[in-house]
Amino acid sequence: MISRQSLIVARWEFLRFFKWKQQLVSYLLMLAVIAAIALWSFFTDESQQQYRIAVPPELQITNTEQFQFQRPGIALETQLTQMQSDGSWHAVISLQDGQLVVHTLTGKKWLQQLDEVLQKHYRHLAAEQMGLNATQLAALEQSVEIETRYLDQAYKGKDTPEKMIAIGALILLFVGLSTAFGQVLISITGEKQQRVTEQLYAIVTPQQWMDGKVLGHSFSALKAMLTSALVMLLSFTVVSLFAKKAVDLSWLDISVVLWLVPFALLGVVLCASFMGAIAASIDDPNNSGKSAVMMITWLPMILTFIVIDSPAGMGMTLLSFIPLTSFAAMPVKMAMVTVPWWQPLLSLLLLLATVYWMRRVAGRVFLRGMQMYGKEPSWGDIVRWALSNKAD
Template sequence: MISRQSLIVARWEFLRFFKWKQQLVSYLMMLAVVAAISLWGFFNDETKKQYNIAVPANFSIENTKLFQFQRPSIDLNTQLEQMKSDQSWQAVVTEQEGEISLYTLTGKKWLQQLEKVLQQHYRQQAALNIGLSAEQLATLEQPKVIAMRYLDQAYKGKDTPEKMIAMGTLILLLVGLSTAFGQVLMSITGEKQQRVTEQLYAIVTPQQWMDGKVLGHSFSAMKAMLTSALVMLIGLAVVSLFSSKPVDLSWLNVGVILWLIPFALAGVLLCASFMGAIAASIDDPNNSGKSAVMLLTWLPMVFTFMVIDSPSGLGMTLLSFIPFTSFAAMPVKMAMMTVPWWQPVLSLALLVATVYWMRRVAGRVFLRGMQMYGKEPSWADIVRWALSNKTE
């Protein structure tokens, strides 16, 4: 059970790094940047304008919404001079000895559209030359739709909305664990360097202290994940607002999200406990190589990304049950496939048991590390403490 003291430590740790004014300002700045980019795109949309293009007199291309083709009876040099001086046209197309050139003042986004129109025109010309009709050419250019039929009824499909949620969760887990990494390292090694630990030891047990740390930083990580998700959604809404498209949140599958929450929470707790154990074994972060080991907590997300397109494969199956990776893999598997109810239940139970064990390990490492008075424990010491059962 979590003691009252652990909750006080957790609250202290959470608030210690919770600079709400700074965070609010940074989120507002982020939204302002998204809004500015959207506004820029809205007011500078090159596809909403019309461009005059000078083409050779014998050019039989038809005007489009974007391009007005003009056939001036002046030579190329004069056309180019005019383009430079009064912008009579924005591009000049020439054909000399089978070679086509496109002159323009500088690189512009709409030139890609023009290139497509010209390519289409030349394909049509080529088709006519070999006797193909416009319809025959259209048939050739039409890609064939291949409908994927999966015999595995559990597989929901390659690009389902649920996969978006799963990918989003992996990204949010990375955000949360990055937050926890910095805070756990700073908090634990900082307290050692500020020499607060011995005083705290006389008040709370090492386990209560470590539980509080793990909880506090897990809350911080969850807060970072939640606020990042909200900022992403608000950003999406802002972009939709300026692109005149309605906000589409139909892909938010409540069933999948409800399973994601306990896995994400347990995963963050597990990783924060692991980071706590490593940080507790570091005496001086400036002269210890151990902090890099804390980055191992990112591997579950990396491994899951690697097997995401094969959700029923052996890799994903193993990852979704091994407690050190299941918090990332099982929700992704569930998003991609229909799984029997016992699989997430078993995976979650194993994960919760591992969280319990890991928090005990972290408490032991903190206690034993503190008793070494400035000498950093070896990896052998840490493994021995992890496998022992003494907390005091």
């Protein structure tokens, strides 16, 4: 199905956009930025520090790890002056007309934690006044555990690791298709503007040329997805290390990941073929509105994301069989509910047939578009060529 010429074109296209030095530098930069953010968060984390708080003598609040409550026995004004002049306290608390007032120099993140400590203290105080003992108070503070039991045995649960994989797959598809979007547009319209097209036509058939383009840019998209996945994992590791947690990748279910691969591969090829067909119909990208249509390829991910919390619903079922959306929807559905074996297989076969048809359409649009010599085809022309069975 794929000729030697198509593979040569694919290799050329892949390497044309594969600037490994720049990519390596950009990934290193990205990692450096993530590391810098993690470092910044670590060194500015106020919850790790201790704060001295001046309180009125009647406020019998217990010290915590973070807050040390002191009762200085001097006037409030003097306390405030000392706080401002030598930083004796991080905050001064006073009771004015039964109202608790926190005086501090400026807004700080730890004030929220202080607020929680004070709230807890007053809840305990109120409980004691009502004559509640410690057990009763603990019972009141205990939140009710509600367990949802799903009768559909196929549903794996709401916030499972599989859902994380599904969302990750959608994000990676976005990354891959965005890469393909830019490259296909630049590559095809650029070749037209650099006047290489007619030269190439004399060497390879329009179909071989389009197959090569689609394949080359699909590889680029897959490479972008793979490297993004690796960067995500690396970032996860870096963040875990800074948070002094063990790196835990047990949530990464390889069997689910293996199912994602063929769908992602065919989905990228399908979208690259569609983009190729649209790009081949554009004569001058600066004066054509057609390039925006290529963004339609993002729709499957958006539509899938909307119904991600109802993986067994009608919407997701429909999306998982329509070949134009199945590459995004079926893996998500499979990650979140158990589906019969024939469903992904049927979905994959339908997708495969659509990929075959779309690449033929792209080849035809390229040939017919080139024969128009500088005149951009209308949408009517494109639809007619797409539906035509005329030999290329």
